[in-house]
């Protein structure tokens with residue numbers, strides 16, 4: 445029987461895994477290649493790696509239950525896979541294509557190595573319902589704004605889910621590193637992260653379909669309620685199949701009321717945003733280096749190109765630490781520090797505050813998020829930051845600057861979200877948490893005064909955009 449390698453990357457599941465299912469006709473060596481932290485990981489941090497470790501432990505167990513054994517090697521992946529091929533005589537490599545440019549560059553290196561060794565490479569579509577060139581304008585060019593992209597996306601037939609792996613046979617006596625822990629990369633984290641692994645992700649999805657999905661359309665923006673799906677890290681690591689997610693929602697919609705169908709469609713729209721940002725990154729990978737809109741590349745941000753530790757000086761540090769004196773901003777930043785997660789509405793508020801109130805370059809915020817988020821996804825994070833900075837595809841118009849006080853009034857009027865994450869404000873009423881304090885009077889003891897005057901900074905941001 446020929447030997448195939450299944451190179452696990454961000455498809456850490458056994459249910460409806462396109463590349464794994466295709467490989468499973470042969471004897472399969474399932475392998476995950478651990479990256480060397482110092483070189484490859486300026487893009488993510490300890491919480492995401494901790495989640496990854498948990499997902500790998502769960503995957504190893506799931507594969508074992510099917511008769512297989514997950515092998516760990518250390519990267520770079522092309523060198524690690526070459527060594528594995530030479531040791532085992534494997535003649536095929538299966539993997540799921542990665543939407544981000546770093547992953548794609550490695551795929552090209554693996555393909556070149558395999559060609560030299562006479563090994564066949566089988567890349568599969570797995571992470572998106574529609575890949576790079578499936579959603580294009582009538583003239584065959586990529587979309588540059590969301591709404592027409594979404595319309596075209598919705599018209600396309602969706603791939604159906606495949607089977608769950610039933611049996612796997614892995615050759616004996618293949619050397620493997622230990623199951624990794626954070627110590628493997630010399631990292632530590634005290635954030636309390638969401639439960640990792642395929643089973644936990646399926647549970648979350650089931651819970652979401654059992655109720656919250658029907659209220660999503662009306663309540664998704666209230667950060668104190670647990671209405672959103674909390675599936676972002678699961679989608680990032682492929683713990684759930686996007687085909688299965690779509691099919692289950694479509695089934696639910698068929699049997700639902702009109703209001704329920706509307707709510708499901710609003711949730712699906714978020715999945716389209718995810719694929720739209722993949723689309724942007726596929727076609728314009730330079731968004732990782734500079735602003736999507738060329739005319740915004742000359743904006744004079746504070747400390748534009750300085751290294752992040754010094755970027756924006758004390759102001760950036762206070763934002764990172766959740767000590768701005770703006771309760772909704774501080775609550776978001778502290779939720780991020782404590783859990784590696786932040787609600788979407790609050791991500792928008794803190795990102796707009798950093799860029800429009802503190803005038804700090806969005807890339808510093810993007811990088812801070814990437815290293816703190818458990819769901820750090822290069823495409824969505826870049827898209828979200830460029831949107832907030834008014835430099836991206838469907839950027840918020842630069843003159844529409846959110847006021848953090850009125851955002852709090854609108855989305856956390858009782859202060860439940862703020863009080864949960866900022867203990868110094870535990871005894872302060874909702875009304876006081878949503879209103880700027882009188883000059884010199886802190887909202888609570890041990891809580892800082894607002895570090896800037898929103899009205900003044902708003903004018904400065906408008907002037908910065910006019911001068912660009």
Ligand SMILES: Cc1cc2nc3c(=O)[nH]c(=O)nc-3n(C[C@H](O)[C@H](O)[C@H](O)COP(=O)(O)OP(=O)(O)OC[C@H]3O[C@@H](n4cnc5c(N)ncnc54)[C@H](O)[C@@H]3O)c2cc1C
Pocket residue numbers: 664672673674675676677679680714715717718719721786787788789791792795813817819820821822824825826827828829832
């Ligand atoms: C500044 C900023 C940075 C962001 N960084 C990331 C990131 O690194 N990783 C990430 O997955 N999302 C990011 N988002 C998008 C969004 O905030 C999260 O996907 C969402 O909060 C995750 O919670 P959920 O799974 O409960 O989402 P739900 O509301 O249940 O949405 C379902 C899924 O749709 C996708 N999604 C939802 N909103 C968006 C969006 N605006 N853009 C792209 N995809 C979306 C996610 O995969 C999400 O899990 C960012 C948004 C902003 C404004």
